Each structure stands twice: as C-alpha cells, then as structure tokens.
Amino acid sequence: MTAPFRFRIHQHGPAGSPAREAFEPADPKPGWVRLELRAMALNRLDLWTTEGLPGYPLPLPLTPGCDGAGVVEAVGGGTVLPPGVEAGGSVMIAPGLSCGACPACLRGDDMLCGSYGVLGHASDGTAATHVLVPAANLLPIPGNWSFEQAAAFPLVFLTAWEMLVHKAALRPGETVLVWGGGSGVGSAAIQLVKALGGFAIAVVGSEAKAIRCWELGAEHVIVRGDMKALAAKVRELTGKRGVDVVFEHTGAATWGTSLSVCARGGRIVTCGATTGRETAFDLRTLFAKQIQIRGSYMGRREHLWTLLALLQRNPTNPPFRPVIERVFDLLEYPEAQRHLEAGNGFGKVVCRVA
Ligand SMILES: [Zn+2]
Numbered sequence: 001m002t003a004p005f006r007f008r009i010h011q012h013g014p015a016g017s018p019a020r021e022a023f024e025p026a027d028p029k030p031g032w033v034r035l036e037l038r039a040m041a042l043n044r045l046d047l048w049t050t051e052g053l054p055g056y057p058l059p060l061p062l063t064p065g066c067d068g069a070g071v072v073e074a075v076g077g078g079t080v081l082p083p084g085v086e087a088g089g090s091v092m093i094a095p096g097l098s099c100g101a102c103p104a105c106l107r108g109d110d111m112l113c114g115s116y117g118v119l120g121h122a123s124d125g126t127a128a129t130h131v132l133v134p135a136a137n138l139l140p141i142p143g144n145w146s147f148e149q150a151a152a153f154p155l156v157f158l159t160a161w162e163m164l165v166h167k168a169a170l171r172p173g174e175t176v177l178v179w180g181g182g183s184g185v186g187s188a189a190i191q192l193v194k195a196l197g198g199f200a201i202a203v204v205g206s207e208a209k210a211i212r213c214w215e216l217g218a219e220h221v222i223v224r225g226d227m228k229a230l231a232a233k234v235r236e237l238t239g240k241r242g243v244d245v246v247f248e249h250t251g252a253a254t255w256g257t258s259l260s261v262c263a264r265g266g267r268i269v270t271c272g273a274t275t276g277r278e279t280a281f282d283l284r285t286l287f288a289k290q291i292q293i294r295g296s297y298m299g300r301r302e303h304l305w306t307l308l309a310l311l312q313r314n315p316t317n318p319p320f321r322p323v324i325e326r327v328f329d330l331l332e333y334p335e336a337q338r339h340l341e342a343g344n345g346f347g348k349v350v351c352r353v354a
Contacts, residue, residue: 006063006128007333012052015341016334018064018127025130028076033135035091037070038147040126040330042340042349043155043184044274049121050337058121066095066119068126069141069150084140092150094137094301095119111298118298127333129353142308143315152322152348157307160188162299163247163269164196172197174244177234177261179254181218182209182346185271189247190216191320201237203230212346227257234261242266252276259285267292323347329354
C-alpha cells in the first residue's frame, strides 16, 4: 500500500480541482473508527462540495467523498460496533452524520437532525486512503459484493428508497416517471420501483441508455427530446391519466413537464436540481390536479439496514444492485469528477484504492 494520501479542497473551484496531498491518518476517538478505504463512489454532492454552494459555507479545507467501503483498521476506545461488523472486517459506510441525541435523531429521523450533514460535505470524506467515521455509520457488505459495489450503493439507494417509500408512499401497481434513468440515483430508482411492485417509465438521453434501463426493469423508456412530445408519450402510456409519482432530481429543465404529466392526486418527489434550482410554474396546475410536492434529502440511516435485509434474503439474485459505469484509480479522483460532470455514462463512477 502506498503512503496515506487524500484529496483536499482548499478553495472552491471547478470539477477536478481538489489537490492530492500526503497526510497522517488520525486515531479514532471513542465511538469512532478508522477505515482503510478500498473503494469510494462519486456523487453529485462531490461536485457541489468542490464548486461551492452559494449561501452554504463549508468547513474548508475539506476532503470530498460521501460513499466508501473498506476495512476497519482502528477502533476508538470503548466503541460498540454494529451487528455483523468487526475490527479487521469489511464494511460499507452510511454517509449521513447526525448528533444522535436530539428528538429527531431519537425517533430515527436522523436526516432531520439540526446538525445533519453528509460525509465529505460536513466533514472529511472518502476521497482518501483512510477516513474516520462514527461506528454507528458502518454496515456489513451484502453477499459477495466487491468493495466497488459496496461503495456505489449507500447514498443513491438510501435516497431513492426514502423518496419512493416514505415521501411518495408508492403503492404496488402505480406508475413512476424516473427522470435521468442513467444516473446513479435514477438507475437505483428504476430497480426499486420494480422491487416495490410499481412500473417505471424511465427518461434517458440516448438509445444506448434506453437499453440499459430495460435491463434494469423499466416498463417503458423514453429517449428525451422535445418536452411536449415526451408529455404526450407519457399520457399515451398511462391511458391519458398521467403518472402517479414523478421521481425528480433534474430541476428547472423538467419541472414544468413533471407537473403536466403528474396524474390528479399524484406526487412529485425531488432530491436535486442538476439543470437549475429556480423555476416558475402555474399554481393552478398544482391545486386543480391536487398534486403533492415533497422535497427529500438522503434518508434514515436505519433504512440502509432495511435494504441490507432485502438483499440478504436473496444474495445470489438480489432484487437490486448498484450499476457501476466506470472504475478509476483513486489517484485519478479529479479526472473521475470531470467524468461525472460530463454525465455521459450510465450508473455510478467509482474509484478503487490500489
Ligand atoms: Zn440529532
């Protein structure tokens, strides 16, 4: 193994700007562990953290990276490890950090904690050979998954699960429009919709991505083009009714269409705004169609254990799994960021620690 290194944001800049530097990994305090990372996965949050968000000052310098998997290298004194996790064992990381003591945390809504943050955004993350995390954020790796698969799993599947199950309250037989079916969160959503007994209509940017969505279990796939044509296609596919749920994370470019294709009494759930965060819409559509709009950010840490239980029921043929588009060496983390920003791939961008 090479000497410990990490990528660091000293000042905000474009994708690919975090610089590599050597560091001395600290010892974990009580309740925390130190992992020797074997793989990390990138998310849009890596780019937002690098570029900076107006109005959301971050504690710089900072190491980005929310998702990771590795080996428990050191355990803080008196620390209790979660079930299935042991010193020296392989683990994946739940990326949400919370106080653990406030009313929201005590009832399990850790993502509503006043001090909630995400690893690699609120504190030093996984774009490094080593990372410190609370022991409560560790989970065993499901089945015979590789470190790359384990790293690519938590953030997007937790986000999609929270949106579909808890925000949209998806019922079997319902139809879900999934924007960006080739993205990490979109590819997770398509699989979860099917696992939950729903029907996904995925929207993608190319024919090649459409084929991948079919393989993941989408009921229909629409190659994005003119929004009016897309809305007409959705109406045709749903017998003019529209979809029960819109899985939004694209924002300004799609918001108007999301409202127009949502059925009466339908739900729009959003966790992102990659094409723009400000948009105007006709309030009459909202109230006349009695649409519910819900924002969503991450999800309960507990629900990663729910997902793990579902996976462990059928380890040889899991109902869902992360889709990995490309694996870089961790040394190439800046290049991986630029690749994610270009957005031409299908699924997760991962870095392996050589
Ligand atoms: Zn709390």
